Amino acid sequence: MLDINNIGVSFGGVHALSNVTFAMPQTGISALIGPNGAGKTTLFNVITGFVTPKEGSVKFDGKEITGFKSEQVFMGGISRTFQNLNIIPELTLRENMYLGFIGKERPSAFATMTRLNRKYWKETSQRIEECMNFVNVTEYADMTPGSVPYGVLKNFELGRAVMSKPRLLLLDEPAAGLNLAEKENLADMVRKIQSMGVCILMVEHDMQFISSLADFVVCLNFGQVIAAGTYAEVRENKEVLRAYLGDEDA
Template sequence: MSSGAVLLEVRSLTKRFGGLTAVSRLDFDLREGEILGIIGPNGAGKSTTFNLIAGACAADAGEIRFAGQSVLGLPPHRIAARGIMRTFQHNRPFGGMPVLENVLVGAHTRFRSSLWRLVAGGGTAEEERQRRRAEELVDFVGLGGLHGADVGTLSFGQGRLLEIARGLAGEPRLMLFDEPAAGLTPGELERLAEIVRGIAARGIAVLLIEHDMRFLLPLAQRVVVLNFGAKIAEGTPQEVRRHPAVMEAYLGDAAAL
């Protein structure tokens, strides 16, 4: 499962906001088809790490290599074009657009295809392939039957699934999830876990940021633990759960353990 080649290499990654070091000399690797979790208390630097990898903010120091090439300093659309897609901590649907069109935006983002022809049909063979794939992805995340529904009519949990389908439409080699479990019902959490496993089974590497360890630990093959921007532990879910520094960091937040 995690025996693939190293896909993402993060080295000494550092980001400061004024006097605050949000990410501090962070090192980790992610292999092809692997599910790697990043956990840590609120403010630990998880989202900032994602923003650095996705190009949404600039690092102060360090290196990020993807598939053997540096992606540090590239704008977000160039990073997406390399094969890194993300979901956001808060759903960001394109309002007033049907479900399928929202997913097609993901293909458009990655491949710069004509969004109009993707939506209207009658495009190139490649655009038709992207359209068929978008339809298949809507079904894969469990929104089959809702292809034409306006996104405004979706529940919160369905909106989260839509975000995932939109990311996958860009045919990523690495998918970044920022707290995907937040706000979901127990039934939706089970569905989400199945989807994440299905994504990894397609050979896509998954980087999963999660505050909720009960959701993450059964899913991840390996876990990196952050606190105040620094890595305080790394290992299998079993190893990090018992790590004294992790228990210390989560002290007073027993519900998250």
């Protein structure tokens, strides 16, 4: 599904990623774990065209996407959420939801003005309602994000990311800041999305959260892959324990 090969990224003197190589399975849920500053978000930014790597390549379904612009990556079927919520404060949630779709199909402005595009807008608004319903945010649809609880906004981002019916979905710390009940609810939604045939890669450092979800786990530390395999394999890896516990004897 996703082949990451020898990716290197530097910001000034900081090597955010060095020689990052792994292949994500064709199906299922994979997790990218690692301590703060390990380079997880940077890798998402490389995959989705927000950061250009100084070396290495990214292939999606066997096709080179390194250096693609973020719109091209999105059109190609990769959608994502952001660690820091990325919701326009002046727009309602329903309006923000539309942004998850824009560009995926391009309605002609002329056809819309002359009302020839009724089918497009009808289907789009149905999809918006469907996605809002799926992540349980319908009752907040007409509110702006400032007056909506954080947990609802996290769900909203997930709903917006599936608007475009991606083949690969990247989630950046979807469980961060959620309480236990919200996390369980999120896990159910993630499973449902996966069961629709969407491949998922999520950044998470809550090991508990990924334990029941992820089939394949990659651990980054200081910009390098220190372990990759099943959850059980990675959890027992000595370097992973050390990175997490900061304990030389672990």
